[in-house]
Amino acid sequence: MAGGQTGVAELFAQAARHAAAFRAELPKRVQRPQQTYAQALATFDAPTPEAGTEAQVVLEDLVARATPGLHAMAGPRFFGWVIGNSHPMGVAADFLTSAWGQNAGNHTACPAGAACETVASRWLLDLLDLPREASVGLVTGATIANFVGLAAARSELLRRLGWDVEADGLFGAPPITVLIGEEAHITVFAALQFLGLGRARVTRIPVDGHGAMLPDAFADAMRTAEADPAVIVITQAGQINTGAFDPHEAITRAARKHKNVWVHVDGAFGLWARACPTRAALAKGVELADSWATDGHKWLQTPYDCGFAIVRDAEAHRRAMTIAASYLPPVAVGERDPSHFVPELSRRARGFAAWAMLRHLGRDGVAAMVERHCRYAAMLASLLRDEKGIAILNDVVLNQVIVRFGADLKPEAGDAATAETIAAIQREGSCFAGGAQWQGRTVMRLSVISGSMCENDVLRSAEAMIKAWRGVYAAA
Numbered sequence: 001m002a003g004g005q006t007g008v009a010e011l012f013a014q015a016a017r018h019a020a021a022f023r024a025e026l027p028k029r030v031q032r033p034q035q036t037y038a039q040a041l042a043t044f045d046a047p048t049p050e051a052g053t054e055a056q057v058v059l060e061d062l063v064a065r066a067t068p069g070l071h072a073m074a075g076p077r078f079f080g081w082v083i084g085n086s087h088p089m090g091v092a093a094d095f096l097t098s099a100w101g102q103n104a105g106n107h108t109a110c111p112a113g114a115a116c117e118t119v120a121s122r123w124l125l126d127l128l129d130l131p132r133e134a135s136v137g138l139v140t141g142a143t144i145a146n147f148v149g150l151a152a153a154r155s156e157l158l159r160r161l162g163w164d165v166e167a168d169g170l171f172g173a174p175p176i177t178v179l180i181g182e183e184a185h186i187t188v189f190a191a192l193q194f195l196g197l198g199r200a201r202v203t204r205i206p207v208d209g210h211g212a213m214l215p216d217a218f219a220d221a222m223r224t225a226e227a228d229p230a231v232i233v234i235t236q237a238g239q240i241n242t243g244a245f246d247p248h249e250a251i252t253r254a255a256r257k258h259k260n261v262w263v264h265v266d267g268a269f270g271l272w273a274r275a276c277p278t279r280a281a282l283a284k285g286v287e288l289a290d291s292w293a294t295d296g297h298k299w300l301q302t303p304y305d306c307g308f309a310i311v312r313d314a315e316a317h318r319r320a321m322t323i324a325a326s327y328l329p330p331v332a333v334g335e336r337d338p339s340h341f342v343p344e345l346s347r348r349a350r351g352f353a354a355w356a357m358l359r360h361l362g363r364d365g366v367a368a369m370v371e372r373h374c375r376y377a378a379m380l381a382s383l384l385r386d387e388k389g390i391a392i393l394n395d396v397v398l399n400q401v402i403v404r405f406g407a408d409l410k411p412e413a414g415d416a417a418t419a420e421t422i423a424a425i426q427r428e429g430s431c432f433a434g435g436a437q438w439q440g441r442t443v444m445r446l447s448v449i450s451g452s453m454c455e456n457d458v459l460r461s462a463e464a465m466i467k468a469w470r471g472v473y474a475a476a
Contacts (some may be wrong), residue, residue: 011055012099018063019095023074023088027452030429031072040069076457077431079446082240082269082400087301087451093356094303097349104349105339108329117351118336123358124308127275127366128294130287135314137321137341138350141307142268145293147191148309148321148343150232152291153262154195156316157230160260166319170196174229178202179221179255183211185240188266197232209439210244210394212236219254231261237283238270241438241445243377243398245270248285263289269449270398272299275363276370282397299370300361301451302353309341317341369451373399376458377448383462389417389473390466393443401446402438405469406476415442417472424468431461 035043043065053061072078074085107114121136139145154176158165161174178197180188182204189199203225206217213235225231233255235246248265255261265271265286271294273279274286286292290313296306311317318340328345331337339345361369377399381392384403391407394400406417422435422444436445444465450457 026075031075031077031432032426032429033069033071035069076450076453077461080432080434082298082447084298084301085450086303089360090302090353090357093353097352102349103346105345105347107337113349114338116355117338120351120355129274131312134310134312135317137309139307139309139342140305142293142295143187145307145309146188149264149291149293150191151320152311152316153232155320176230177225177228178232180234181205181213182207210242211239212244213246215247215250218251222254231258233263235265237265237267242394243400245282252288265289265292267292267294269298276367278371296354300357302357306350373448377401380458387466399448403444418442420472421469430464
């Protein structure tokens, strides 16, 4: 087997060559996997290795086996989910993160990782114009960011009622009422499930036609909850299908009438609108909340995984997350220990890639990227809307577009036509888009967020989608 510094250098160079070749090929390859899961499993399936294999041979084998089953998520015409395309700058920093092999669990184990997180967190709060005193935990993504924010909410609301949930759990604790919009994202319900607050034990607030909470309905729910011991309000900045924002100013104003309330914002991708002057008004009032969740691997284009759990009350954040043990290093006044803000001790040094992307793009670069994607989304919607039988079902205010094929057909026929068109688009492979259910109907959801996308990609994608629809329509 290859060993020593020469062997390591050759192995890393080999990996870098494959990585660069994959990226160079992305714009030309079909924008979908070329294997199903079953086919990929058959490709990898083998008995447990009894003897070792040369590292460079293993790497070549891995590339050969994996490549057909890889999605073009880093490609310029991927619209399937709200997924950034892992910018080369972030990938390069992530290469080093893996090579450095640092456990960023605390500031003594990896001083550079902790310092990088501290500065990146400060930059993030500035870019998103959130309270500068807030604490930030770098987590895997918005799912865990929501979990952390709601854990801090649970801790602080119960502390005010004289209950130590970290020590005593929820058995016998005062109840917490949760108010949430009917079209909230599933990851928020997952966080409630993990925290013992229950995904079904919530009050769902009616929403408008774009999935944003109705302020009058929310105010009525708050009046009903007036006598409840504690209330968590969960809002949304960027509805996953439409991109709509809850009316945060009105919601927060009504919520603050309660004596023991916490407002949490699920802003997985929409929170980044605050970094773009032309879109910031969409998120007006978001800064009035108590905690926020967002992703780096969406609009910041960091590699997976990277999310940010942001909490106004840093002490509540620490209380909910800190893991203490005699072998862990103490923290001096003014020092930031990363493990106090996340539910992990062993963890990847996510701060390096986040810092690199923020430094590389800067304030102007982040704003320009958000604006460009929103403009591309509107362009794509306009091109599709002009075709007979295609309807755009949402106001394209951000980067999300909902498309319905067979808009002039009966509902069930339109569902079938939409599903068939999506399948045809995926088979052809010029771009990738996926289906969803919206207001009881089958739709195609487009998430315009690839960092490498250009206007030509928009035109090519629209052409492929229209061609697929015409084929379905002609066969109907």
